[in-house]
Amino acid sequence: MLDYFLRNNVISKQQHEFLCGKSTTTNFLEQLNDWTVALDNRDSVTVGYVDYAKAFDSVSPQKLCYKLQAYGISDNLLKWIQDFLSERRQCVRVGNALSSMKSLTSGVVQGSCLGPLLFVIYINDIVSLFDGQCTCKLYADDMKLYTIVHAIEFQPRF
Numbered sequence: 001m002l003d004y005f006l007r008n009n010v011i012s013k014q015q016h017e018f019l020c021g022k023s024t025t026t027n028f029l030e031q032l033n034d035w036t037v038a039l040d041n042r043d044s045v046t047v048g049y050v051d052y053a054k055a056f057d058s059v060s061p062q063k064l065c066y067k068l069q070a071y072g073i074s075d076n077l078l079k080w081i082q083d084f085l086s087e088r089r090q091c092v093r094v095g096n097a098l099s100s101m102k103s104l105t106s107g108v109v110q111g112s113c114l115g116p117l118l119f120v121i122y123i124n125d126i127v128s129l130f131d132g133q134c135t136c137k138l139y140a141d142d143m144k145l146y147t148i149v150h151a152i153e154f155q156p157r158f
Helices: 002-007 024-040 061-070 075-085 115-130
Strands: 044-051 088-090 102-104 135-139 142-149
Touching: 002 115, 024 044, 024 135, 024 142, 061 075, 061 115, 115 135
Parallel strands: none
Antiparallel strands: 044 142, 088 102, 135 142
């Protein structure tokens, strides 16, 4: 599935986690280059950081499957993913004591091989909200937004 998404340029180039050849380093170097050019031009940079709380746990399975289908995932694979995401339950163990089972209505499994990819697809289109307004860099559940504020030369009128 990852190969399909990469071959079809589905995953945003702004995502730097869970992908071969992408990392905190590539995220940082791209941002550093942009900021260095701006500062060399005597421009300013305005930055905002967003960290989604409980990001993996808040994924809506219905919305995720809708997005997967929009990206071309269908038939048996889509059905398998829907089954993977539905009717999940968990409990907590402390020592020898177990809590009662609780049904999960949202989220993807973080410890699974598939969970991180599903999360990336779920948030993939967020970068389109900022096209032309600012630069968006993603690293898993962290988002960095920045814009270059161009310096205006002050010309006093006398």
